[in-house]
Amino acid sequence: MARIAIDMDNVMADLTAHMIHLYEQKHGVRVTRESLNGHPDGGGFPIEGETLKFIHEEGFFRSLPVMPDSQEVIKSLMDKHEVFIVSAATEFPLSLKEKIDWLGEHFPYISWRNVVLCGSKTIIEADYMIDDHDKNLRYFKGERLLFTAPHNILLNDYKRVNNWQEVAEYFQLTPALVK
Structure with missing residues (x-):
């Protein structure tokens, strides 16, 4: 064993899908998973560093x-x-x-x-x-x-x-x- x-x-x-969803909700911009390829974790969004704020918000990890x-x-x-x-x-x-x-x-x-x-x-x-x-x-x-x-x-x-x-x-x- x-x-x-x-x-x-x-x-x-699926943390990435959740960040994409929250970013779209907040900014009205849909980002594709493929457009994030090669960027650091949480990077590649139009407003850099924005999604990293999400992980410090209450409820983020509970709703993945x-x-x-x-x-x-x-x-x-x-x-x-x-x-x-x-x-x-x-x-x-x-x-x-x-x-x-x-x-x-x-x-x-x-x-x-x-x-x-x-x-x-x-x-x-x-x-x-x-x-x-x-x-x-x-x-x-x-x-x-x-x-x-x-x-x-x-x-x-x-x-x-x-x-x-x-x-x-x-x-x-x-x-x-x-x-």
């Missing part, structure tokens, strides 16, 4: 949309492996309770014992880590899977997974999960 550490933002929760297929694939991973949800959440203190509540709503089968909210992921020991940030994967000693997000599109240093169906294929989950 392998131990798998899974990030939340831009892996389980769920990544397609993540619920089913993570549940299947838990049937065969030891899964931990790992989020560098302490940088955003408002996010702590919101992330716990979000997980309870969308992933009720994940026990509180399998949730790690930390500052630095360098303390995490597992066989695999699925994350969208180089800063979290760089020092990880196990197998590193880079989950595609606009800010990491130019990275080539890791095995890349573009979506949860590719995660299911990588871990050879039942064909029913693979479309």
